Amino acid sequence: MKLLAYSFRWLIFMFLFVALQARSQKTETYKYPPSEVVTIHSKILNENRKIYVHCPKSDSADINKRFPVVYLMDGENHFELLSQYVDYLSRPDVSVMPKIIVVGIPNTNRVRDLTPTQSILDYEGKPDTTARYKSSGGNEVFFEFLKKELMPVIDSNYKTQPYKVFAGHSFGGISSINCMLTHPEMFDAYIAVSPSFWWDNEYLLKLTEKKLKSGSTLNKKLFYCDGNEGGSDSFFHKALVKFDSLIVEKKVVGLNYLYKHYPNEMHMTVPVVAYLDALRFIFKE
Amino acid sequence: MKLLAYSFRWLIFMFLFVALQARSQKTETYKYPPSEVVTIHSKILNENRKIYVHCPKSDSADINKRFPVVYLMDGENHFELLSQYVDYLSRPDVSVMPKIIVVGIPNTNRVRDLTPTQSILDYEGKPDTTARYKSSGGNEVFFEFLKKELMPVIDSNYKTQPYKVFAGHSFGGISSINCMLTHPEMFDAYIAVSPSFWWDNEYLLKLTEKKLKSGSTLNKKLFYCDGNEGGSDSFFHKALVKFDSLIVEKKVVGLNYLYKHYPNEMHMTVPVVAYLDALRFIFKE
Numbered sequence: 001m002k003l004l005a006y007s008f009r010w011l012i013f014m015f016l017f018v019a020l021q022a023r024s025q026k027t028e029t030y031k032y033p034p035s036e037v038v039t040i041h042s043k044i045l046n047e048n049r050k051i052y053v054h055c056p057k058s059d060s061a062d063i064n065k066r067f068p069v070v071y072l073m074d075g076e077n078h079f080e081l082l083s084q085y086v087d088y089l090s091r092p093d094v095s096v097m098p099k100i101i102v103v104g105i106p107n108t109n110r111v112r113d114l115t116p117t118q119s120i121l122d123y124e125g126k127p128d129t130t131a132r133y134k135s136s137g138g139n140e141v142f143f144e145f146l147k148k149e150l151m152p153v154i155d156s157n158y159k160t161q162p163y164k165v166f167a168g169h170s171f172g173g174i175s176s177i178n179c180m181l182t183h184p185e186m187f188d189a190y191i192a193v194s195p196s197f198w199w200d201n202e203y204l205l206k207l208t209e210k211k212l213k214s215g216s217t218l219n220k221k222l223f224y225c226d227g228n229e230g231g232s233d234s235f236f237h238k239a240l241v242k243f244d245s246l247i248v249e250k251k252v253v254g255l256n257y258l259y260k261h262y263p264n265e266m267h268m269t270v271p272v273v274a275y276l277d278a279l280r281f282i283f284k285e
Numbered sequence: 286m287k288l289l290a291y292s293f294r295w296l297i298f299m300f301l302f303v304a305l306q307a308r309s310q311k312t313e314t315y316k317y318p319p320s321e322v323v324t325i326h327s328k329i330l331n332e333n334r335k336i337y338v339h340c341p342k343s344d345s346a347d348i349n350k351r352f353p354v355v356y357l358m359d360g361e362n363h364f365e366l367l368s369q370y371v372d373y374l375s376r377p378d379v380s381v382m383p384k385i386i387v388v389g390i391p392n393t394n395r396v397r398d399l400t401p402t403q404s405i406l407d408y409e410g411k412p413d414t415t416a417r418y419k420s421s422g423g424n425e426v427f428f429e430f431l432k433k434e435l436m437p438v439i440d441s442n443y444k445t446q447p448y449k450v451f452a453g454h455s456f457g458g459i460s461s462i463n464c465m466l467t468h469p470e471m472f473d474a475y476i477a478v479s480p481s482f483w484w485d486n487e488y489l490l491k492l493t494e495k496k497l498k499s500g501s502t503l504n505k506k507l508f509y510c511d512g513n514e515g516g517s518d519s520f521f522h523k524a525l526v527k528f529d530s531l532i533v534e535k536k537v538v539g540l541n542y543l544y545k546h547y548p549n550e551m552h553m554t555v556p557v558v559a560y561l562d563a564l565r566f567i568f569k570e
Contacts, residue, residue, distance in 0.1 A: 025323060025324065025325055025326075025438060026323070026324040027321050027322070027323050027324075027442075028321065028322045028324075029319060029320075029321065029322070030319070030320035030321055030322050030337055030338075030339075032317040032320075032365065034314060034315070035314075035315035035317075036312050036313065036314065036315055037312070037313045037314070037315050038310060038311070038312050039310065039311040039312075039313075040310055041310075052315055053315075054315075080317065080369055080372070080373075081369055081373060084365055084366055084369045085557070087365070088365075088366060088557065089554070089557075093553060094553045094554060096551075096554060153310060157312075266381075268376075268378060268379040269374070269379060269381060272370070272373065272374075272561060273558070273561070276557060276558070
């Protein structure tokens, strides 16, 4: 009996000990600056599209303040990174860029939406025997979706300024440049991180040569870059150098461009450093 | 009457039009990879401390997998950035570092916790006439909080490996180096982003000279850096160069160090590029 009473007292003591320990520590969910997922039914693409939107906190001093917008391809890869950069770099105590809205567009069919032509050629110019490039060539339809369906939704639901940036990596990089060449009215600035110029026998380099007239006017900002994607002798780097020479040669009036080469970055890490530099270049006051 | 019926029909049409429009678009909250806020009552600091914890998604192939931990000072400034870097860089298709746990420590009294000595001298070595440095000199007590209160909570609630990194910027940078010199048993690696070596007449440079014995052994990794904080002639940069010379001179066995100078970054943008390089340096396989 004495032993039982002892055990009981001991149990109560242990219970209180654990309860007090537990009370001295509380766990909640961390609150990130909120972003939204907007689902749009696109008649043009005949599918539902999820769109990620990150807006600046509304400024109590100016609740009607409107913001430039970055439309970012491969939303599933780089939306959080870009949103984080924007939040940090636009903080009052950092203040190297203004607050902007980030619109991330995740893919449903990446090859279809983010290539300028129908082609099954691989990066060496040889026919790809898998079916992976079969659906390619949808850039034009994708741009129509952006212009007629996505942009109106964004402009009517968020406090947007007219200033728009188009940003992409790899296939997204060639899409960004293709859009500048074929629909210059859609965006004010372009970011092309490691663009896949090899696409369809360097189709886009030929298009650049054809579309960008020497001495013509194009009031845009353009950031393009590459990493160490096979070294300085690689087709990847050579194509970027070729594009850069074209841009320099053409002396397009009003085109404010920056080419950056990141020899220490590989294809999947280039976006991390490049988007940081690109945002600062485009939004430099 | 006919007019009324017409208006009514028109109203129904408009209602359906708006309703259908609305239905074609749906907005939800974007889900960031979850992080937690743990509130700990610290007896050592005699206050409650909120702690931010970001954990890798549990790996279904190995649910018992354990992870290294980065303890990050100034949690309110750089916790989201570091968490984002870790998530992206450890993705299977990027894979330049392993998955790790990020523990962000936001400040309650930054000057108290993140300075090694009691001093009211400003960066020019002159007495500061405001009260801002009055509470300084609490590094030792802060380290005790980390060791005796915070680390046990983290280790008992999360799947931690013993490998620990201590990371800080500015005052956090000197705290990181001070901890390496005075409590080398606490961490395996140190990140000091733009450390404020000017503190208390370069107290920490003197301590480094004294504590790091030539040819002694210290099996640690150490990353330190500075930006353009007043130019190459500034006391800030000179102090970093002096620290770097000490590290090179002492030839400490087992100390794997990297000094990076970022001339294009200012004091508040250095962390963005430095934490990226530091994580890759420390977790390079």
